Structure formats: C-alpha cells, structure tokens
Amino acid sequence: MPSELARQVLDGSPRALARVITWVENDDPRAVECLEILYPHMGRAHILGLTGSPGAGKSSLTDQLTHHFRNAGKTVGIVAVDPSSPFTGGALLGDRIRMSRHAGDPGVFIRSMATRGFLGGLAQTTDNVVKAMDAAGKDVVIVETVGVGQDEIDIMRIADTICLILAPGYGDIIQSMKAGVMEIADIYVINKSDHAGADQLYTEVNSRILQDSQIRKRDREPPPVVKTVATEKRGIDDLMAAIESCRCQLKESGALLEKRRERIRQQTFQMIQFALFQLLEKELAQNGRLDRLVDAIIEKKENPYQAMREIVDEFIKVPAG
Amino acid sequence: MAKKKLKIIVAKPGLDGHDRGAKLLCRIFAEAGMEVVYTGLRQTPEMIVEAALQEDADVVGLSSLSGVHNYFFPRVVSLLKEKDMADVLVVGGGIIPDEDVSSLKAAGVAEIFGPGTRTDEIVQYIEGNVAG
Amino acid sequence: MADKTELEEIKKGRETWEKGPLNKALSRFGERKKKFTSISGTPVNRIYTPEDTATLRYQTDLGFPGNYPYTRGVQPTMYRGRFWTMRQYAGFGSAAETNARYRYLLEKGQTGLSVAFDLPTQAGYDSDHALSMGEVGKVGVAIDSIDDMRVLFDRIPLDKVTTSMTINAPATILLGMYLALAEAQNVSWDKVGGTVQNDVLKEIICRGQYIYPPGPTMRLTVDLIEFCQKHVPRWNTISISGYHIRESGSTAAQEIAFTIADGIAYAKACVDRGMDVDQFAGRLSFFFNAFTNVLEEAAKFRAARRVWAKVMKERFGAKNPRAMMLRYHVQTGGVTLTAQQPLNNIVRVGLQAYAASLGGCQSLHTNSYDEALCLPTEEAVTVALRTQQIVAEESGSTDTIDPLAGSYYVESMTDQIEADVNEYIEKIDARGGTLQAIEEGYIQKEIQNSAYRFQKEIESGERAYVGINKYQMEEPPPENLLRIDMSVGEKETEKLKALRAERNPDAWQAALGHLREVTKSGDNVMPAVIEAVKARATVGEICDVWREIFGEYRPKEFV
Numbered sequence A: 001m002p003s004e005l006a007r008q009v010l011d012g013s014p015r016a017l018a019r020v021i022t023w024v025e026n027d028d029p030r031a032v033e034c035l036e037i038l039y040p041h042m043g044r045a046h047i048l049g050l051t052g053s054p055g056a057g058k059s060s061l062t063d064q065l066t067h068h069f070r071n072a073g074k075t076v077g078i079v080a081v082d083p084s085s086p087f088t089g090g091a092l093l094g095d096r097i098r099m100s101r102h103a104g105d106p107g108v109f110i111r112s113m114a115t116r117g118f119l120g121g122l123a124q125t126t127d128n129v130v131k132a133m134d135a136a137g138k139d140v141v142i143v144e145t146v147g148v149g150q151d152e153i154d155i156m157r158i159a160d161t162i163c164l165i166l167a168p169g170y171g172d173i174i175q176s177m178k179a180g181v182m183e184i185a186d187i188y189v190i191n192k193s194d195h196a197g198a199d200q201l202y203t204e205v206n207s208r209i210l211q212d213s214q215i216r217k218r219d220r221e222p223p224p225v226v227k228t229v230a231t232e233k234r235g236i237d238d239l240m241a242a243i244e245s246c247r248c249q250l251k252e253s254g255a256l257l258e259k260r261r262e263r264i265r266q267q268t269f270q271m272i273q274f275a276l277f278q279l280l281e282k283e284l285a286q287n288g289r290l291d292r293l294v295d296a297i298i299e300k301k302e303n304p305y306q307a308m309r310e311i312v313d314e315f316i317k318v319p320a321g
Numbered sequence B: 001m002a003k004k005k006l007k008i009i010v011a012k013p014g015l016d017g018h019d020r021g022a023k024l025l026c027r028i029f030a031e032a033g034m035e036v037v038y039t040g041l042r043q044t045p046e047m048i049v050e051a052a053l054q055e056d057a058d059v060v061g062l063s064s065l066s067g068v069h070n071y072f073f074p075r076v077v078s079l080l081k082e083k084d085m086a087d088v089l090v091v092g093g094g095i096i097p098d099e100d101v102s103s104l105k106a107a108g109v110a111e112i113f114g115p116g117t118r119t120d121e122i123v124q125y126i127e128g129n130v131a132g
Numbered sequence C: 001m002a003d004k005t006e007l008e009e010i011k012k013g014r015e016t017w018e019k020g021p022l023n024k025a026l027s028r029f030g031e032r033k034k035k036f037t038s039i040s041g042t043p044v045n046r047i048y049t050p051e052d053t054a055t056l057r058y059q060t061d062l063g064f065p066g067n068y069p070y071t072r073g074v075q076p077t078m079y080r081g082r083f084w085t086m087r088q089y090a091g092f093g094s095a096a097e098t099n100a101r102y103r104y105l106l107e108k109g110q111t112g113l114s115v116a117f118d119l120p121t122q123a124g125y126d127s128d129h130a131l132s133m134g135e136v137g138k139v140g141v142a143i144d145s146i147d148d149m150r151v152l153f154d155r156i157p158l159d160k161v162t163t164s165m166t167i168n169a170p171a172t173i174l175l176g177m178y179l180a181l182a183e184a185q186n187v188s189w190d191k192v193g194g195t196v197q198n199d200v201l202k203e204i205i206c207r208g209q210y211i212y213p214p215g216p217t218m219r220l221t222v223d224l225i226e227f228c229q230k231h232v233p234r235w236n237t238i239s240i241s242g243y244h245i246r247e248s249g250s251t252a253a254q255e256i257a258f259t260i261a262d263g264i265a266y267a268k269a270c271v272d273r274g275m276d277v278d279q280f281a282g283r284l285s286f287f288f289n290a291f292t293n294v295l296e297e298a299a300k301f302r303a304a305r306r307v308w309a310k311v312m313k314e315r316f317g318a319k320n321p322r323a324m325m326l327r328y329h330v331q332t333g334g335v336t337l338t339a340q341q342p343l344n345n346i347v348r349v350g351l352q353a354y355a356a357s358l359g360g361c362q363s364l365h366t367n368s369y370d371e372a373l374c375l376p377t378e379e380a381v382t383v384a385l386r387t388q389q390i391v392a393e394e395s396g397s398t399d400t401i402d403p404l405a406g407s408y409y410v411e412s413m414t415d416q417i418e419a420d421v422n423e424y425i426e427k428i429d430a431r432g433g434t435l436q437a438i439e440e441g442y443i444q445k446e447i448q449n450s451a452y453r454f455q456k457e458i459e460s461g462e463r464a465y466v467g468i469n470k471y472q473m474e475e476p477p478p479e480n481l482l483r484i485d486m487s488v489g490e491k492e493t494e495k496l497k498a499l500r501a502e503r504n505p506d507a508w509q510a511a512l513g514h515l516r517e518v519t520k521s522g523d524n525v526m527p528a529v530i531e532a533v534k535a536r537a538t539v540g541e542i543c544d545v546w547r548e549i550f551g552e553y554r555p556k557e558f559v
C-alpha cells in the first residue's frame, strides 16, 4: 500500500521511511508512487555532502556534526554510501559504527547504502533516498560519499553544501585528488589536525584555492578552510560556523534557488530520459527486433546511424517548428 | 526492478570485545552477495533493533562469547516483535551451550550456530530462510 | 655454521640424495600434500640442513643465556634454577566471593594474586549502566568504587602479596584504588608490588575493551608508567600483549611484530615524556600466546627476544641489559580449543605448554579443556595446572637451557620469523608509526586477512583440524557445565545507590573537578585519580570525566 506508507512517512514513522527507501533502492515501482505523494514535502532540508578519501574522517565528522545539529534542535538524516563489490555484488557497510552514540535518538535516522555498481561516489538512487528523508521532515540530511574513486563529483547533483575532507597522510594529498574534486567543495576540512603534516596541508590547500581559477571564478571570497580533530571534538564549532554561514549566504544570495533550479532541471530531464529509455528498450527487445537489427548491422546490411534515426523518428514525434 | 539484495545486520550485543568471528562472517556474507551492516561492539538490544529498523534488514545476526546470550538474544527478538518486525530472521552464534539452544529457539531465535560451524552452512541457512 | 668446504660437501650430498633416493620415493609414493605450511602459513621445507643456517653466527645471533641478544633466554640458569611461575588467572562474581578465594589461596602458600575484572569495569562503566546489563560479575569481579576494592583485599596485607590486574583503559583508576588501600593499611608504596596490563593499543587492535582514542589513552598509560617509576618502583607498569592479537587470528610472526610495534610506541611515548629508557624499560613486560605447532612457537619466542633486544639497543640506545630483555608471560591458545571432543584439548594444551617451556617463558597459564564450552569447571582447572606441572617435572625440557638451539629447522624458522617481524616494523614505520598504522586499520586488516585465510583453509580441508574437519564424531551434549549467577548485577546496583547517597558530595565534586583540571592541564593524572577514588568517585564517573575531555574511540570497522 504505497500511499498508506507515504502517509506514514509524513507522520514521522521511521519504519515506513525505511521501507520506502528499500523500494527506492530496488527500483520497485511502488517507490515512484510514494515519491509522488512525498513530493510537496521535499525541499526543506539542508543537504550537506561530505566527500574525501577513505579514512579521512567522513564518518567521524558526520557523527560530530550530527551531535551539534541535535544540540541546536535540528533533526538529522544520514545517508552513508559504501561500495558494492563488482565481483559478488555484496557490500560491507560499516559507517554506522562511528555514529552509534546517536542510537536511541528519534531525531536521527541513519541509512547505509551500497553503490550497487554505480560509480561516482553514490548509488544511483541516493538522490531519491535523500529526498525521502527530506520529505520525512529531517532538517538536515548528511550524505557521506564512498570516498574510493577520488573522482566523485556526483555529490554536486545532490548537496546544497559540500565539505571536502582532507587529512595528512602519505604522498601529495592534493595531487592525488582527481581533477574536479578540489573544485566542487564549498568548505575544505583539514581533519586529523592532531597529526604531523596538518599545518603543511593547511597551507597547501589555502594556496591551491587562491591559485585555482575555477574556484576563484566561482566565489568572490575564498572558501573557508577549517582544521578539525574529529576524534577529539576539536574544530567542530568552526566547521559548524562555516557550514552555517555557507547556508546563509546560499539563501541570501539566491544561489540556493539557482542551484536547486538547475538540479531540478537536470533531474527532471534525467527521469524523462530514463523512462523513455526503459520504454524503448522494452519495445525493441520485444519480438527480437533489437537482435535482428544487431544482426543486420553486423552483416553490414544496415548501418547503425541510420537505424538510430529511423527508430527515433518512429517513436518520437517532434512537432515541426 | 533490480534483484532484491539480502540485507543483514551483524551485531555484538553486550560488552564482549571478541569480534573475530563477527567480522569474519561479515566478510563471508558480503562475498555471498549480501549487503552487510556491521554495528560494531557494545550494542544494546535497543540499538540493534533500531539499526535493523532503519536499515530495513532481512536478517539480524548476533554474536556473543561472554555468556550473555540468554539475556540478549530473546530481548532482541521481542523488541523486533514490538516494532512489528517479526518477519526479520534472527540467528545467533558464539559460545552457546547446547542446553541453552532450545530455550533460545523457543524465544524466537531461528537458529544457533556453534563454534566450528562451516560458514557456507550459515550462508545457506540464511538464504533459505529469509522471508519473502 | 659449517665451514665452506663442508657446505660444498653437504650441497653435493643433498643433490645426490634429491636425484636418487628422494626422486625415486617421490615418483613412487608422492607426498601427502603439494605444499606444506605451518599453522601460520609459513612454507615448511622438506628438510633443513646446515645450508639453511650457514649465515648464523653463534655469538652474535644466539649468545649465551642471559647475554645479548638473549635468543637463548634471559637468565643464565633458566629452568635449572627454578621453573616458570605457574600463574592461573581466575576471577568471578562479587568482591566478597573473590576475597574468600584469595585468602584460601594465600593460606595454601600462594603469594601472587591475579585479578580478573568483569567487562563493565574493563570498559569503564559502573554496574548500573545500561551497557552493563547481564555482564556484571560475569567474566571477573565487579569493582565500582574503592569500597569494593576494600572488600576484595580485606585482611590481605598488601606488602606481603603481589597482585596482577588485567585492566587496561581504566588502569590508572584501579591502580589508584590499590595504592589508596595500601596507604590505608599503612603500607608505603615502595613496598607494593604487582602488575597492571595497561596495554590499551591491543584493546584497540583486537580485544575491544577500549574507551578513548589512541592519543589520549596512551597519555594515561604513560602517566601510570611515569608515576610508578617515581613512587611505586616495584610495580610492573605494563604487560604488552600479543596474546589477544593471536587469538583474533594473526600468524605467529604477526603476533610478535604487532606486539613489538606496540612496545615501540609505548617506549617512544615514555622517552618523549622525558623518561630514561634504562630506567623504565626494565619494567615493561610482555604477554604471548602458545599454539599447538610446537617448533614454530618455540622459534617465535626465540625470535621475539632477539628482535626486542635489538630494538631497545639500536633504536632506543638502551645500555642497561635489563632494559633489553624480553620477559613474558604465556597463556595457551584459547581459540585452538574445540567444543567438539573437548578432552582432545588436554593434548593441545599439553603441546602448547611444552612449546612455552621450550621457548623460555617466565610464567605460564594453561587453559582448561572445557573453555570452548563454558567457564572452566574445577576438575578442568586442576587438569590444566597438572598439565604444566607434568611438562615442568617430567618432560625433560627444563633440564637444559634452550634445547632446540642449533636445530637446522628451528634456527631457520627463528630467522624467518625475525625477518618477517622486521619487515612489518619497517612497514609500520613507513606509515608514520604504530598509532597511525592502527588508526588507518592497517594492523587490524593484516590480522583479519590471516583469520580469513585460516578459516578458508579449514573449510576447504586444506588444513586438518581434529574434530572440526577430520575425525568428527557424533557426541552427546556436554553436561555439568558451570553457570554463573545473574543476581550479582542487582546487588551491585543497590550498593552503588547507597554509595551515591552516603558519600560527601562536596568532596566528591571537588575531587572530580580537580581531576578535570589536571587532565586538561596535561599534568600527570595519577595523584588526582587517587584523590578522586578516596572521595569515593566510581570507575564510571572518573571515566566519564575523561570521556568528556578525550571523546570516545570508535573503531575502524572494515579495512
């Protein structure tokens, strides 16, 4: 009973929210029905993305931030994404461990997600999971990305504010970030500041920000760089202040609306694309038409470009104009 | 619609810190294609059930070596029932004397795996007994 | 150790043997397995000859017992002087029950006490904490406040006994209570002797009784070491433990490598505090496991002594011989015991105890055969003790020192383990040291991988395990298992309620406040801890002060 469940989500039932999320994750048709009902209630939460290499401290910081948000009276949803194994399809989801002190707090809802073969640091369905939490009334939704690829910029499509978590370690941390990752952050966090090398990393990040034309183009003010020690609660106030001022700025400058508009545009288009794709796939796979087409292309009786044109013409009628 | 993935919570109730077996099984379950949420050490029954609820788990696996299973395992089962989650399969393992097994089963624990059980047997049992 | 010409001859002899008789036998019968490995997975050759020990230099690599690098033992006479200390660890129920047991043992002539604490005490929770439910008094005695400690040592003169306490993250508190009691008995601290385990790093690596993150918890460890060096000179300040690392699935070499890496971290922290290695290092002691593969285990102990001696001399510049000696306690391998056909465990423990004696331990605990099923019964405990007595009195391993020295196999295994250990230590150094390697989960991951590999070998049948994957039998369920009374928890909770009502709230609050300040200031916490326990602050309350300041550790789950 999707509509019943959606209503329970709106009434604050964690059990209903959990089930809707499962449907979303499984591409269950009932998910869309629920999301439709939930839609009017989306768009209230502040969506915070935490990205950065594995072990940098994303989960520990999520835990700390959650603690602070709770003290400020805000409810928190957490989506922690971990990779699925490409070989077995299974996944080890361990982020909850670091957040266990929020157990028993009805104002915190934590959900672990596996990527299920999707690259880019999130699962295909993370977006809709976040929306479900948003509709369920969470004031803040924190998304922790996988952190394996270091080229995960999908978080951009989802989050209002992105924190890039860096930590001193071996090698050149900044160099190891793939192109793009440095640029997407709104806030840079130097975690593990208790370790040697943190000061140096801090300096490097600051100078990189000043030099980076992409970042300079985007913001008038250089984005904040905050030092933290997640395990010892140090610097979390500063990070919270940075997040808060980021949020205010987003709102006041209208950038938030702009961001969301752009996002809705992309998402809507993507959804249409996906739905069309599924329809077409079904049509073409029926009666073995696709297979026959493939045979013909291989035998050079047809060429793929023409086949594409014919099919688009057959199925999609664009009014002349 | 994607094939449904089994989601399992592996938890260590109580203060016992020996998690070699729990961690090993997490790995084995993931290799069998399951999505495994490890809650870590020092879990109360309330915490375990909350994790199962939020994660919408199909299975809860409990591991205990310090002899507190008689208190913890039935409590997890009854809390699940309270939350209307009676269909979640609860299994247990660790150092559990044979004479406790029947009372644990009567309390609603589906199966107990003693020391030396083959891991593929455990996987098979779970795959064969999950509801739905 | 053979000379060049002899080595040539041996090589020729070996080649002839390989081409001739060996080849013939192999082609006719083959061997049981394609690959032979030790229980740790180390390859084991068909045969060892002087070729394998050709680079061994007796004086530098082995030396004489009591001489650097202590490969053959830390004392000149070893077990010809006296046997190892037979120390069986036990603890149960309430402080009063344990006290009765202690006084019985003392009357029978025992002089060393060993305290096992229940899990709430070890994890720094009071008996009435939500997480203590069902655990109070279970695996050891429940201590909440100095009141319990007073009962535990009632009518036991603290200058006449030594006490070993298996306590780690809250070690400062339990030692603080012990010292406060000594004071109350008018026993000066320089007459007090004993041990605290105090090894918090291995709790984080594998045993799970941690409270604080590595940095702050190390600070407490060093505070204790520093304080004792000044005020309690006869106290053994730490027992650096590989036992639990091995139990959680490591190989023999990993057990030594990660324990010594921990030892390096502690020694470095002490040196950073300004302490003199020649003074404190002699009070560092170790605790290892013994598995059933006798020769590998004996080699392991020999290698461990050599590595530690070199670490202390070369890395820390120790000059005092005592600072270079690896002295250690051994417990036989709990995880090697099977619930199936439990009497077989007596044999396993026997071999393990034999390995410990061949390896040159300073003290030994032998497990009871029923431990895979339940808490040991009295009969099983007696058999366990008898087992080590038989090894000591009858086996002959104690009549000559380091009897395996010079065995081609054991010497090359010793070298191999030493090389593996050094390789790990280098890798850990490259990561920025032990703490960093633990934080990144590197050490945990290496152990988990070994545990996984071992399990796979058992399940595939590649490695035989009697009663588990070979020679199984139908068995009736075991009977007469020892069960624990669950009511201890309620009694302790009532006692706590009374304590909180009775004690002087001003003194209590002032003491905790002072502790908070001292902790923040970075000064040694021990005096403030002692003051707090005297004001009847509980273990949980003191731990909470530090939880607030330090935060709580949450482990790296998968790695």
Ligand SMILES: Nc1nc2c(ncn2[C@@H]2O[C@H](COP(=O)(O)OP(=O)(O)O)[C@@H](O)[C@H]2O)c(=O)[nH]1
Residues within 6 Å of the ligand: A052, A053, A054, A055, A056, A057, A058, A059, A060, A061, A098, A147, A191, A192, A193, A194, A195, A228, A229, A230, A231, A232, C438, C439, C440, C441, C554, C555, C556
């Ligand atoms: N020393 C130190 N360790 C930290 C800090 N933050 C996290 N850690 C540790 O680093 C490891 C990885 O942290 P985690 O939050 O799981 O990182 P994630 O993989 O990015 O989610 C854990 O062992 C943490 O305890 C910090 O600020 N200082």
Ligand SMILES: [Mg+2]
Residues within 6 Å of the ligand: A058, A059, A060, A095, A144
């Ligand atoms: Mg994480």
